[in-house]
Amino acid sequence: MRxxxxxxxxxxxxxxxxxCSDDSVSGVNDDPPVDEPDPDPDPDPDPDPxxxxxxxxxxxxxxxxxxxxxxxxxxxxxxxxxxxDDIEARHCQYDDLYIFHSxxxxxxxxxxxxxxxEWQADEEGCGPPVAPHDGSTLGEWFTExxxxxxxxxxxxxxGLPKVHNTAEDGQPEDDTIVYNYEVSNDGSMLEVTIAxxxxxxxxxxxxxxxxxxxxxxxxxxxxxxNxxxxxxxxxxxxxxSPDDLTWWSVTEDDVExxxxxxxxxxIFHSxxxxxxxxxxxxxxxDWQIEDxxxxGCGPPVAPHDGSTIGDWFTExxxxxxxxxxxxxxGLPKVHNTAEDGKPEDDTIIYxxxxxxxxDDKILEVTIDGWHPDxxxxxxxxxxxFQE
Numbered sequence: 001m002r003x004x005x006x007x008x009x010x011x012x013x014x015x016x017x018x019x020c021s022d023d024s025v026s027g028v029n030d031d032p033p034v035d036e037p038d039p040d041p042d043p044d045p046d047p048d049p050x051x052x053x054x055x056x057x058x059x060x061x062x063x064x065x066x067x068x069x070x071x072x073x074x075x076x077x078x079x080x081x082x083x084x085d086d087i088e089a090r091h092c093q094y095d096d097l098y099i100f101h102s103x104x105x106x107x108x109x110x111x112x113x114x115x116x117x118e119w120q121a122d123e124e125g126c127g128p129p130v131a132p133h134d135g136s137t138l139g140e141w142f143t144e145x146x147x148x149x150x151x152x153x154x155x156x157x158x159g160l161p162k163v164h165n166t167a168e169d170g171q172p173e174d175d176t177i178v179y180n181y182e183v184s185n186d187g188s189m190l191e192v193t194i195a196x197x198x199x200x201x202x203x204x205x206x207x208x209x210x211x212x213x214x215x216x217x218x219x220x221x222x223x224x225x226n227x228x229x230x231x232x233x234x235x236x237x238x239x240x241s242p243d244d245l246t247w248w249s250v251t252e253d254d255v256e257x258x259x260x261x262x263x264x265x266x267i268f269h270s271x272x273x274x275x276x277x278x279x280x281x282x283x284x285x286d287w288q289i290e291d292x293x294x295x296g297c298g299p300p301v302a303p304h305d306g307s308t309i310g311d312w313f314t315e316x317x318x319x320x321x322x323x324x325x326x327x328x329x330g331l332p333k334v335h336n337t338a339e340d341g342k343p344e345d346d347t348i349i350y351x352x353x354x355x356x357x358x359d360d361k362i363l364e365v366t367i368d369g370w371h372p373d374x375x376x377x378x379x380x381x382x383x384x385f386q387e
Contacts, residue, residue: 049142054183055100055149059190059210061159063087063094067209068159074193074205090115092126097213098158106141106156110134119162119170133161133170149192151177158192159208165196188212217313222354223268223320226386227363229330231255231262235382236330242366242378258283260297266329266383274312274322278305287333287341304332304341320365321349329365330381336369361385 061067065084071077087094093115099107110129120130129135132155139153151157154175157164164172180193190210198204229235237249255262261283267275278300286294288301300306303326310324322328325346328335335343351366363383371377 049104050144051102051104051141052143052147052149052183053102054187055141055143055181055190056102057100057187058213059098059100060096060213061094062189062209062211064209069207071205071207072201073203074195074207077205077207079204090126098210100141104140104142106139106151106153108133108135108137108156117162131155133157139175147181149179149181151179158210159194159206163194163197163206165194167199168197217272217311218315219270219272219312220314220320221270223312223314223352223363224270225268227266227268227383228264228386229262230362230382230384232382234380237380239378239380240374241376242368242380245378245380247377258297265386268312272311272313274310274324274327276304276306276308276327285331285333302326304328310346318352319349320352321347323347329383330367330379334367334370334379336367338372339370 065087066077066081067087069077069081071079082090092111092113095111096114097107097109097111099109101107112128113126114129115124116127116130117124120133121127134155137153137155139151139156141149141151143149152175155161156175157177158179162168162170164170164177166173177194182191183189184191188211190212192208192210193205195203195205197206233251233255234245234249235255237245239245239247250258260279260281263279264282265275265277267277269275280299281297282300284295284298284301288304289295289298305326308324308326310322310327312320312322314320320329323346326332327346328348329350333339333341335341335348337344348367353364355362355364361384363385365381365383366378368376368378370379
């Protein structure tokens with residue numbers, strides 16, 4: 001009997017011990033369990049960087065006085081500003097390219113020479129770019145809402161390589177430079193400022209002014225001058241291919257009826273501008289005339305009225321491009337995708353050939369792509385050089 005009681009007591013004691021040691025069943029610890037914080041939580045990932053599309057182009061320093069300047073405050077750039085003579089001396093700096101690529105990369109294209117200062121060379125002047133400010137690094141860029149642009153990468157910079165946010169030694173912390181910027185409404189000018197580099201004058205500012213880079217266009221000198229439609233049959237013609245202009249061509253009677261059109265001037269200026277001088281009257285087609293009027297001579301209709309001074313350039317494969325609202329050769333309706341007088345981006349591309357006929361200089365122009373069903377369909381225009 002005693003043995004049985006001892007066994008029961010021992011089992012009871014053992015059960016009580018394990019029950020008290022398990023918080024899930026014990027009443028001794030009434031506090032709920034608390035999840036301990038991660039001692040080193042992962043930070044939230046950075047948001048996707050922003051890229052201001054207005055910057056996504058190629059920039060060069062504006063070759064005008066004041067495009068490089070420095071002073072004690074943003075509204076006081078009186079310490080120094082570049083002059084016309086400085087720009088001439090720094091020609092190698094004023095052809096440097098600053099390229100904001102659309103994929104978020106940034107590039108300094110300095111060519112064979114750039115402007116070197118005394119901290120880079122024995123004396124300042126044009127010379128081969130010096131590492132790391134030699135364009136060898138493809139950097140990164142991003143923008144912020146308050147017109148701030150950040151460049152990241154060894155040796156990448158805007159304006160002057162020496163200037164960054166804490167000094168003028170060309171060695172920015174973490175290879176990172178932050179600039180303030182503003183792009184003009186038409187996207188053709190970029191103004192940049194940077195402060196923090198002068199420890200004694202915190203508001204001191206460097207200012208840089210850039211313009212959008214425009215590659216020099218090729219100009220065929222043979223085209224320069226005034227041209228008129230050749231007042232002979234066939235000078236306006238159209239057909240299913242360049243070798244087959246059988247759909248329609250102008251006759252002697254058409255030329256007489258269209259006398260106002262055969263007086264129009266098509267002017268290729270030597271400075272790369274193009275002009276339609278249509279006088280008081282030109283030939284109007286049905287699509288230009290309101291109220292179901294008939295085609296014939298009449299006052300020019302905008303935008304094909306000669307009011308736009310366009311641009312032109314040529315390419316080696318005898319192509320001439322006109323750019324500008326309402327500018328055209330031959331017929332205003334015809335462009336590279338339709339016959340509605342509304343070319344994409346106000347741009348039309350023509351094929352051309354220049355030859356001599358007796359004492360006359362002849363310009364022959366063709367254009368295709370305007371017919372949706374006949375890919376090779378071609379309009380043909382023939383012009384005479386006007387002395």
